[in-house]
Amino acid sequence: MTGDVGKAVWLHAGVIFTLFAMQFVLPDYHHLIATRVMVLAVFAMGYNVMFGYTGLLSLGHAMFFGTGMYTAGMTVYHLGWSVPLAFTAGIVSGAFVSLLLGAIALRTAGVSFMIVTLMFSQVAYLATLYFTSYTRGDEGLVLPAAARSFSVFGHVVDLTDPATRYNLALALLTITVIVVFKLVRGSTGRALVAVRENEPRTQMLGYNTFVIKLESVVISGSLSAASGAAYALLFAYVGSSFTSIQYSIDALLFTLLGGAGTVLGPLLGSFIMFYLIDIASSYTAAYLLVTGFVLIGLVLFFPRGLLGALKTRWLPWLP
């Protein structure tokens, strides 16, 4: 068993290292895309904790992403907070909102749960459109360049610099990978899977499954909020579209494609899907058609996603 852990650690470290090395060879356009995708991958990985590992299908994760994004963005824009403070505020607000939502939504299960998460997310979206004095509604907020640099130990970090952005995104991704990896391989991960696989049985083994599910929601929501906060600060834009249903579906899509229930699956799914849509949108305005077909295709032929299929057939030690 311990040999497996070693292999897994090397694989994940290798992926991180490859991403680090890539920044020196990528042309500008792809450099920017990679930065974006890494941040979104954190969102998808957060989603995966709830969906892939705990088996809770939520269609409202854009709300957590949006919470982080708007908290971080608005505190910088309206209150002039520094980047690290705004980022922390983003995560904390995400944790709080997910705790609240979890406490309500987990009173239902299955389909009702999905619908409830969808509903609340939609309200959040409408709220961003309604309170235009704070959010500028559809237009969104653009963060001024001056607010996007901060000093750490006397060293100035400037977020308008692509290399800085890339490495900060990578750092966030690395932390997320470590967090999820440890979570999944530890006792909490085992409890999450137990709840997913057979909740009544898990209760009858002495587990408080409500608390376990709530934990899962909070961890998931916090990671998603971290992603949103990072996105706002790195790309200087806060907008309603990021809290829309489409974004919630994207989280599901990236996770399914890459492999739900694997640590790196969402990362892989994010990269592939992002490029697919990028290519499709250069041909047609109806590029979401691709999303539709991918979802249907995945669920019909490829339910475990890419890494999931890999794990089943060849690499059972893949976490």
Add this chain to the structure above:
Amino acid sequence: MAALTLLSTDKLERSFGGLRAVREVDFELRQGEIHALIGPNGAGKTTFVNLLSGRTRADAGRIHYRGRDITGLPAYKRVRCGIAYTFQITSIYPNLSVYENVAIAIQGSDKFKVSDKTAEAGFCNAVLSVLGRVGIEERARDKAGNLAYGHQRLLEVAMGVALEPTLFILDEPTQGLSDSEIDGFCELIIKIGESATILLIEHNMAVVMALADTITVLHQGAVLAAGSPQSIRKDARVQAAYLGSGLT
């Protein structure tokens, strides 16, 4: 040996719609015994046991366990108090390995904290030792859903054993097993009975007669008779309720 009451119920009551499934049941379980609960189909045995384990909430009445009133306690807390339960229809984690199934049980029992590296090896041994007690340790790596039915049943018992329970409730454990498997099962139950009190719902009279110290007979939701196997066997009301079944 002091006959301590481990669990007792006081006028326990549960209805479903118009049907009174459990009617004012007074029940007593002594520590250390193997107690069988029998009765024709629909007598309310599973409902009663669901009330004990906490899976169903009682409409009226009290349940006392180790001197505590646990009537309002949710199921998972009762498990933590030492009550283990196997389902009538085997409920395990079919997609996970046999090892993982027991690992989840052991981890949940609070008796094993996996906080550091040194504990990890001990954890692994604990899982394998539980599997060994039940006799399926060679299958640790197999997917639980691929096991033969009898072995799945054993796995479920192993998960209960892993909790080191004070009270072990088994709901029709020998159903679907072959004769040789049943013999092995009886031996296992006797072994477990050395360290836990056992409440058994059973239809198989041979098993009941061989294992039980005390028998309670349920009929249409109420207690018809309770006592030693010999007295139950001779009881005319019980024979009437079981008309045609092989009680003798």
Add this chain to the structure above:
Amino acid sequence: MDFGPYLFLASLEGLVQAAVLSLTALGLSLVFGVMRVVNVGHGEFYMLGAVLAWWITSLISIHPAAGFLIALVLSPVLVGVVAYAADRLILSRLDYNPEATIVATIGMLYVLQQLALIYFGPDARPVEAPIYFRVQFPWFGYSGYKLIVVVAATGLLLASWFVIARTRVGLIMRATQFDGEMARALGIPVRRVYSLVFVVGAMFAAVAAVLIVPIRQAHYLMGLDPLLLSFIVVIIGGLGSIRGTIVAATIIGMSDGIISVFFSPTLAKMVSTFLVALVLIVRPEGLFGAKIR
């Protein structure tokens, strides 16, 4: 206008909303009740109904009423065909697994929506009402067609109640809903019942859309709001309960309509969601849903 008459006007608007919502939500509820799956693409069947109605009426230019009536019949039929294809090709292959169906129907949502974008275009297009007359109340004139919509919807709801409660087909559907295994054992072709229910559910949404399209316009994104409202209705009413659906639809439709008139549609949506939260805290299984414990 004084408050009283204004409230009356808002109530009429709410009634129209409730009528159309009842039909739409009924389709969703039937599908869940019998098949135990959620069709996230349900709103797109609605949209498709409206879009096809526009197409049909634009082809038939004799008289708006004639075109509309033909659309009222033909559009749901065409939508039913699409639904049938989706069921055969996708849903039955998934064995109606709840989670897989949700994902697949999300995919269907995108496919139908984007195809509408490609062939119908991004603009909103109006459809002429079949009949134009004003009902004169003491305080204001009201569109007669809107009242007809309410009457038509009520008629359809009564008809469906009759079919479900009083006919053999309805009995088969209820039996399948009650116990699918048993139904199969009794020789009921469960797969065929599922297909039928899915098609009927889609057709309900389509009819509702055709009725409403002369009032609102046809737009490729119009399916989202009805979907969300239907979800709210079905949660509050209790998944699988027809009676609950109709009661909840009336409540939600009325409140949505009234608040929209007095305040704003956005606020109305927020109120509806708040109601959902309230119901869930108090009764997780909805007003009429079966108690879990």
